[in-house]
Amino acid sequence: MTKKKFNWRTLCIILTFIFLYMPIGVLIFFSFNESDSTAVFSGFSLRWYKELFTDTATLNALKNTLILAVLSSIISTIIGTAAAYGISKMKNKYLKNATMSATQIPMINPEIVTGISMMLLFVFVANVLKISSFNGFWTVLIAHITFNLPYVILLVLPKFKEMDKSLPEAALDLGCTPFQSFFKVELPAIMPGIVAGFIMAFTLSIDDFVISYFTTGSGFETLPIRIYSMTKKRVTPDMYALSTLIFVTILVLLLISNFTSGKNKIELSKKAKKVMKIIGGSVFGMIGITTIVVLCISATTEVKTVNVYNWGEYISDGGYDTIDVNREFEEWAENYYKEKGKKVKVQVNYTTYASNEDLYSKIANGAGGYDIIVPSDYMLEKMQKEGLLQPLDLEKIPNCKFINSQFDGMFLYDNTYKNDSDKIVVEKDNKKTYGIAYTYGIIGIIYNSSQITEEQAPKAYERIESGEAGWELLFGEPIPDKDGKYQYDKDGKMIVDTTYLEELKGQILQFNNPRDAFGAAMYYLDIDVNNPTEDDWKAVYGLLATQKDYVQGYVMDEIYNKMEKGEAWIAAYYAGDCLSMMSESADDVELGFYYPKNKDGKPQTNVFADAMCIPASANQDNLELAHMYINFMLEPEIAYANAEYIYYGCPYDYTNIFDYLVFDENNELVLDENGLPVFDMELYEKNLAYVEVYRENLGEDYDIIYNADFENDLLNPNKLRDMFDKFAYKDLTNSYMEGTDVSNLDMLNESWEQLKVASTSMVGIYVTCLVIALAIVAYIVYVQIKKRKQRRLYWANTPTPKAKPKDEPSPDLSATAVIAIEKAKKRDKDSQK
Amino acid sequence: MTKKNILKQAAAYPHIVWAIIFIIAPLLFVAYYAFTDKEGVFTLANLGQLAQATYLEVFLRSVCFAFLATVICFVIAYPVAYFISRTSPSAQKILVMLVMLPQWLNFLIRTYSWMAILEDTGIINIILGVLGLNIHMINTPGAVILGMVYNFLPYMIIPIHSAMTKIDPRVLEAASDLGCSPLRVVTKVVFPLSLSGVISGITMVFVPSISTFYISQKLGGGNFDLIGDSIERQFQTQYDYNMGAAMSFVLMLLIIASMAVMNKYSDDEGGMLV
Known part of the structure; x- marks a missing residue:
């Protein structure tokens, strides 16, 4: 009997752990990849581990992240514990409630709101103080302390509540000073809460991206920010290597701590303690010496x-x-x-x-x-x-x-x-x-020639083979009416010939940035990107809205993995990046490239x-x-x-x-x-x-x-200027559509917003949601009714059925959260003991 | 005595000052931006714009996704937390740490790995391919919800588990001695006693899910915009701080409202349990 049950439990736990660790397995696997790709495995190598240790910027970001996590969790633990102590002693209900509510705000506020609101504050203060900027480190540190505080308080507070009130009194009676009583009696009692709060704060701080991103200033970059900023190019496998190292380190530390605190503790403890002392001492010593050396050097x-x-x-x-x-x-x-x-x-x-x-x-x-x-x-x-x-x-x-x-x-x-x-x-x-030019480039089209074949997509294949292919493979060809005007359906979608689109349906990737997405459509329709009219905006919106049904996704850096693996067949991207995709593609994926042209062979693309x-x-x-x-x-x-x-x-x-x-x-x-x-x-x-x-x-x-061999030579380096005058984006902020006071930038943003927000039909999801929600409500109602019935039966013979047995303080949200966290902490501590 | 007590209360003052400067004041900025236009004149236009059908849909979608993610998290986390809490203390310690461990690796990178797993040529489909199957998963609502479940599942398991460890095993014994089937022990005894953990778990999953923006972009292929995406776009690419603040403001109200409702419900339950 027990055996059967045991298996079932174990299976459940194992499945969950497989779910939790599957992505980690994948990233460990790709950290040993030979090539730049995080999607196509080309061979085993330790290359990325070597690169990691030469990549000063990443190591610096790692260092920043760790310093930040340690400092912010220490400071927030100190302030938070003091605050929890103070709150637990508060008698004034309103003050207490107000403090608790304010404390909860960063927890229930979306991170992005917290980040932005703090950014607005820092900018405001900087303006008032007339300084150009704050040091990024301090602003991020403040932000991290701010969002760590609630967790610390919510984990420590319950410990104070649980603590036997007579303990500190007894300590005082026995001659302790209030300080002694706090440090000798109260502090040990709340220690599990403090430790849990510290760990929680550390975990949150080390992984925070959104808030750091908005609050950081110059010269201070944490690891998550660095990774996010790779999302125009690609996330390189050295990040995977770093994650692997972090993972293995933590795992080993965990195992060691468990091993030493387990049954073997007694046998090992003396020796282990000695070793630990030596290691700890030498680590601190080294840190100290390094600091002194660095300080000396920087002083001279x-x-x-x-x-x-x-x-x-x-x-x-x-x-x-x-x-x-x-x-x-x-x-x-x-x-x-x-x-x-x-x-x-x-x-x-x-x-x-x-x-x-x-x-x-x-x-x-x-x-x-x-x-x-x-x-x-x-x-x-x-x-x-x-x-x-x-x-x-x-x-x-x-x-x-x-x-x-x-x-x-x-x-x-x-x-x-x-x-x-x-x-x-x-x-x-x-x-x-x-400005001094740093790089320049052109947007071109990359396609998967092992998928766009005569059999699978004959029309598109033919078009590409003809060497005259342009944007029509991505957008379809507009069907104008008799007067040569574009036609739209009732949703504003442009009516186009969908021959190519049907062939490539679900295999097209589009830019996930409004300027390039709308820009491409404008080049295609021969609209001046720097001076579009209202009709032009309508046209490009219609074109993209039509395209949306055929698009696999709106992407930036993901395009690398998707094209290299053959997940998608065709996409527009920056030429240089296309080349690096071509060189990293999987063995069974052959990628081709062309610059979009119109029927007369004139280029129709952006130069930047x-x-x-x-x-x-x-x-x-x-x-x-x-x-x-x-x-x-x-x-x-x-x-x-x-x-x-x-x-x-x-x-x-x-x-x-x-x-x-x-x-x-x-x-x-x-x-x-x-x-x-x-x-x-x-x-x-x-x-x-x-x-x-x-x-x-x-x-x-x-x-x-x-583009040395571009046929009419327009993209040739020696004709660049021409290209720029014709094809580069200019500043759209201060440009208005002719005869109106509507700025083009607003049009761009509004059209994009409309395009992205407009839904692809998701009735299924809504219905599922509704059904589950109804089921839950029905269940609750059922339970409530049943309980009420029972209660009525139970209290039927008692004169005062007012069933408020105790005057219980309404457990507000934070309190419940705190209790839960506290419990978790306590359990942790207990198990550590 | 009172004097001493006031002194003790003073320990909270640094935090109160901190909260006023770095929590309350920034929120006033958000409110200010939400109710003004670009020139700083009071307006309700930003909020009015949110009432449009398209934005309503975004809100509805976000709520639905976050709701489903929370439900799924609960369904997975509850049994797991229960089973973990039934193991030996040392095993529990390891298992709990193993649940938290993935959170120490960068969230962006983990989401990236999921892309490699879910894609049509990804690991799952390679395995299914052996059976001659191919399921399209990436860029679907399901993938986005899965990303949410994955990223926030530990925050559901941990509080529930800690609530469960507090349950006196003798209570469970008593229940089964009094003739409860194992299932009834769970529904009638364990569940009510672990409710506080469930509530905080739901909070810790629902809130981040509803405001997330990276997951939907990477796993949803940018096809399913959530409120988080819209807010991020307002601030980052369109520089419309007023609109972005208005959205944040509404989102905040939405979350506070749902928390209040849940709180009330849990309060009732808690009251009845006593």
Whole structure:
């Protein structure tokens, strides 16, 4: 009998654990992957573990996360325990209730609201105090303490309530001072609650992403933030490796603690304690020594920092035989100062974001302290107009002569907007450069040629094979009426020829960002992306609404895994990223790529450039270093290392001999004895060699990245400027639809909101919900009625059936939660005992 | 005595000050934004906009998803918590820690792993493929709910389990001695006594599920927008703080209301149990 039961229980527990640990098994498995992919396993290797230990930014984020978790949980445990003590002694009911309600708020508030509300507070305070920004560490620490506090209080409070009130009294009677009574008697009694509160706080803090994300300032990045900012490119397996290491460490610690506290305790304890003492002592000793050493060093040398805020996975970071650009810069800059006779320690504080919009909301909200940011073209223009950027001092960036002449003047604005006490002041005729191009790229279409075959999708296959394919594979071909106007159904969906869509139904991936999704549709319909009319908006909305029924999902970084594994057949994405998908795809998945064109072979796609800028709020003391950093990025070795890593176009041209003219200190040309200008031929040849190596390394991919063989040559690097004028997004904020006061940005957002919010039919879910809800209500009613009946029977003969046996304080929500948590804690403690 | 007591109360003051500055004040900002337009003029337009059919649907969807996730969590967690609480103390300790352990790994990464499991070419379908089956799971409402269940299940198991460990085993013995079948022991004795754990478990699952935004994007393919997604978009890509604050405000009211209802219900039950 017992055996049967035992099996059933064990099975239930085992199944739950399989459920809980399945994803962890998957991530451990892929942490040993040979390639970049987290979806296609290409072979066993320890590569990512090696890379992890060279990835300073990730290790730094890990360190930040741990420090933050430890500090915030300690502080919140102290404040929380004191608060629980105070609350338990409160006699005033209203004060008590008010305090408890306020305490609960962070628990029941959605994290995102907590995060944003705190961000608003910090920005407000920073404005009042007239400081550009807070140190990110302190703001995140405050935020973490804030959301940890309720859990600590709710876990500790019940312990005070449970504690025998006569204990402290007895202690006092026996001659203890109140302090002694607290520390010797009360504290041990509530210890389980404190420990549970600490563990809870630590767990919450270590995994928090949303709140840290909104409250962090410059230069402070935690691990979850770092992982999230990878979501434009991809989450790399070194994160999996890190997770695996964390998992194994905790598991081992758990097992050890269990082992030592188990039955073997008595035998082991003496020895174990000794060993533990030695280990603990040496660890603390090491930490102490390191701190002292670090303090000594930092006391004697000047530290200069440059805070770089870049896209996730957007710089060569030293993994897998690549250059660690930031480390190189630190060394280079330290040498530079050394030659000048200054001993300076240079630090690059490198943090990352996931989208232009994320960057903007940080900078626009007054999060200062960033010295270099890398917005895209349209965002750069928007920020410049709003006075969020400062002009660059090109004299401090001598390497800017290497910028491809196509980019000359690209980020040169003749109006300087300055945000002066809420008014935007326009200074005319004051041309300044606000950005130095970092990368550029084009949106193209990636497709799975092992699925889009003659058998499975004949029409689409034919279209791609013809070499003239465009957006129609993703959107279908609009069917205009007799007057050539687009037709819509009653929901505003455009009526299109769905031949291709039907073939590819459920296999299409669309951008999960409004600008690129609507942009693609606009390019397809030959609408000027920077000046659409109301009809145009209607048309692109209709096109996307129609497409929605055929789309598998709206994705960003997930596209990598999905395309590589053959989960989806066709999608539009940034060309460089498409190439990296092609090289990582699974054995049975063959990926192809093309640039969308219209019927006449004219390109119909977006060109973008990301540029390095210095925000207006940058620290004045860091400006010199910031310019040096930008200049360093233009060194050919560095630029190509980045370009190879990112797989986007490199906007620099090292082949122009005139960039190598030699000037003297008066900025005059140096002439040789024949009166001819002197060229720095050594540098020229050295740089040319870098170009060679880069081209060789890229191989065939070069053509796709740089479109060298695009038929009408419009995407050729030498025609870039044309492309930009025609196809790049401009700032839409201040642009209004002609003849209206409706801004295009509002149209974009509203259309997107409508598209995303409008439901795909989910009647099934609603019905299920309703049925379950009804069942629960019915059950409760049934139970209540039954109980009432019983009670009536029970009390039938008693004169006062008023069945409030005790004046019980209504257990409010927090109290119940507290009790539960407390119980859990107690159990933990008991078992530890 | 009273003086001493006031002194003791003072231990709570740092927390009260902290709560006023960092909990109450930020919420005032949210309320301020929710009831003003971009120029800072009082308006109800933001809230009015939420009454539109599309937003109502988003709210309804979020509530449904979170509700289903909570129900499923409860159905899984209750027996598991019960079985764990019936094992030996040392085994319990290990099992409880094992339940919490996944939470120490990054939530984004774990959600990412689920994508690899649920996809059409994912692990489950590879296994099913041997049997000649293929079930489409990713980008469905079911996948989103599964993601919620996975991420919040430990927060259901732990409180229920701790409530159960507090139950005096003698009570259970007494019940079966008095002729209760094992099932009746659970429904008539264990369940009422573990109700406080159930309530806090429900709170700890329902609240984060209703406001989550990452899970629905990754496992739902961006096809099923939840309130969390909408709020995040308002703040992050559309810079419409007023609208975002209005949504947050409504969401907050919604949660507080449902908590209050549940509280009342649990209060009744608790009262009757006594």
